[in-house]
Amino acid sequence: MPHHRxxxxxxxxxxxxxxxxxxxxxxxxxxxxxxxxIVSGIATGKHGRAIDPDGIDLETALQLAESGExxxxxxxxxxxxxxxxxxxxxxxxxxxENTPVDHTSGQPATQHIRRALEKGMHVVTAxxxxxxxxxxxxxELAHIYNRRFLFExxxxxxxxxxxxxxxxxxxxxxxxxxxxxxxxxxxxxxxMESGESLDAAIRYAQSIGITETDPSGDVDGWDxxxxxxxxxxxxxxxxxxxxxxxxxxIRSLTPDNILAARADGKRWKLVCSARREGNxxxxxxxxxxxxxxxxxxxxxxxxxxxxFETDVLGLLSLRESDPxxxxxAYGLMADFINAVNQN
Numbered sequence: 402m403p404h405h406r407x408x409x410x411x412x413x414x415x416x417x418x419x420x421x422x423x424x425x426x427x428x429x430x431x432x433x434x435x436x437x438x439i440v441s442g443i444a445t446g447k448h449g450r451a452i453d454p455d456g457i458d459l460e461t462a463l464q465l466a467e468s469g470e471x472x473x474x475x476x477x478x479x480x481x482x483x484x485x486x487x488x489x490x491x492x493x494x495x496x497x498e499n500t501p502v503d504h505t506s507g508q509p510a511t512q513h514i515r516r517a518l519e520k521g522m523h524v525v526t527a528x529x530x531x532x533x534x535x536x537x538x539x540x541e542l543a544h545i546y547n548r549r550f551l552f553e554x555x556x557x558x559x560x561x562x563x564x565x566x567x568x569x570x571x572x573x574x575x576x577x578x579x580x581x582x583x584x585x586x587x588x589x590x591x592x593m594e595s596g597e598s599l600d601a602a603i604r605y606a607q608s609i610g611i612t613e614t615d616p617s618g619d620v621d622g623w624d625x626x627x628x629x630x631x632x633x634x635x636x637x638x639x640x641x642x643x644x645x646x647x648x649x650x651i652r653s654l655t656p657d658n659i660l661a662a663r664a665d666g667k668r669w670k671l672v673c674s675a676r677r678e679g680n681x682x683x684x685x686x687x688x689x690x691x692x693x694x695x696x697x698x699x700x701x702x703x704x705x706x707x708x709f710e711t712d713v714l715g716l717l718s719l720r721e722s723d724p725x726x727x728x729x730a731y732g733l734m735a736d737f738i739n740a741v742n743q744n
Contacts (some may be wrong), residue, residue: 404437404438404439405436405437405438405439405494405495405741406438406439406440406441406454406491406492406493406494406495407423407438407439407440407441407493407494407495407496407497407737408440408441408442408443408444408487408488408491408493408495408496408497408522409440409442409443409444409497409499410444410484410487410488410496410497410498410499410500410513411444411445411446411497411498411499411500411501412443412444412445412448412462412466412472412499413445413446413499414610414726415499415527415554415726415729415730415733416443416497416499417463417466417467417726418725418726418727418729418730419497419730419733419734420440420459420462420463421463421730422727422730422731422734423438423459423734424459424460426734430738434738434742436738436741436742439455439456439457440456440457440459440462441453441454441455441456441457441491441492441493442457442487442490442491442492442493443457443462443472443475444481444484444487444491445466445472446500446501448465448466448469448470448471448472449471449472449473449476449480450472450473450476450480450481450484450487451472451473451474451475451476451480452476452477452478452481452487452490452491452492453475453476453477454477454492455477457475458475461475462475478490484500484509484513485512485513485516488513488516488517488520488522489516489520493517493522494521494522494523494741495522495523495524495525495737495740495741496513496514496517496522496523496524496525497525497526497733497737498510498513498514498517498524498525498526498528498531499526499527499528499733500513500528502528502529502530502627503530504529504530504533504618504623504624504626504627504643505644506530506534507528507530507531507532507533507534507535508530508534510526510528510530510531511530511531511534511535511539514526514531514535514539514550515535515538515539515542518539518542518543518546518548518550519542519546521546521548522548523548523549523550523551523737523740523741524539524543524548524549524550524551525549525551525552525733525736525737525740526551526552526554526555527552527554527555527729527732527733528552528555529552529555529556529627529628529631530627531552532552532555532630532631532634532635533627533630533631533634533641533642533643534642536631536634536635536640537640548740549736549739549740549743551563551736551739551740552631552736553732553733553735553736554729554730554731554732554733554736555628555631556582556628556631556632557582557705557707557719557721557724558705558721558724558725558728558729558731558732559721559724559728559729559730559731559732559735560705560707560719560721560728560732561719561735562632562636562707562719563635563636564735564739565719566636570711570713570714572713573711573712573713573714574677574711574712574713575636575637575677575709575710575711576676576677576710576711576712577674577675577676577677577709577710578632578636578673578674578675578707578708578709578710579672579673579674579697579707579708580672580673580674580697580705580706580707580708581670581671581672581673581697581700581704581705581706582624582625582628582629582673582705582707583619583622583624583625583628583671583673583705584611584702584703584704584705584724585606585611585612585616585619585620585624585703586619586620586622586625586650586651586671587670587671587700587701587702587703587704587705588602588605588606588611588702588703589602589603589605589606589619589620589651590602590651590654590659590668590669590670590671591701591702592605592606593654593656593659594659594660594663594668596656596660597656598655598656599620599651599652599654599655599656603616603620606619611703620650620651620652621648621650621652622648622649622650622651622671622686622687623643623648623650625648625671625673625686626643626646626648626673626686627643628673629641629643629646629673629674629675629684629685629686630642630643630645630646630684632675633675633682633684637675637677637682639677639680639681639682641682641684645684646684646685646686647683647684647685647686647687648685648686648687649686649687649688650671650686650688651669651671651688653688654669654688662690665690666692666693667690667691667692667693667698668690668691668698669688669689669690669691670688670689670691670697670698670700671686671687671688672685672686672687672688672689672691672697673685673686674686696708696718696720700720702723703723703724703725704720704721704722704723704724705720705721705724706718706719706720706721707719
């Protein structure tokens, strides 16, 4: 029975949620999929790096990370100098690359993934940057080394968007999609419907931990744009960067705008869309007042939705209610199972 060594590059909320999920599912992974695993390496941005080829004690690693202590005390050899040294020495079969997203260049995550594939590792990521900046290169590199490069958790967390087209819809051409992808802005708009200002709604989102101290990536539509670019690049086969997505965030919306829309039977949503036009695509992120007849109308709080139009089916929708680190972790675990079972 294969014994898979896993390494974590990035050990924030999602990485730790994945460890907890793997512990919870350990027996099921063994009985249903013949998968045994250990974690041979963990690298963090702020709390050091640790390598143990015989397996890091995961409960201890979680306790150290969540208490803000350094993980280097778990390292049985020389502490890695940087992330590339970590990849070189962690002896993993699968790398989970979950470093912070850079929507302008996709670095250094792209180089992390490239190095891991060249070392013979499968790579699973929730990082959207490498998808929009290096999808074809990394996919071809994975093929050369007979490895898998999977990224289900990059859009709508654990919802099976990429695998839906890869596995369940062979021969289908995606002509367009439309949806609400950014949980933070949807929660902010929901809060504003109760009369809160934009700033107050942002502070609430920050207080419950779903947006950063600097909320511009969400509020100005960059997170939504990079998700649109990832979907177009992979599912439509047309390379697109977030800078090429027509983008308008929600900063200009006021409580008066929100309440006026409700009085008119509409609700404001930050709508993400793309439509194939010959060999090109028109992609947008923009606030829209949607009517009650739209499937986007009842999407509240942090819930997300996407509606696909293909050449062979009618409209097909996926909806994910109240996602969090645990749902993103599931997307990563599903990719892990698929990677090692389909090698």
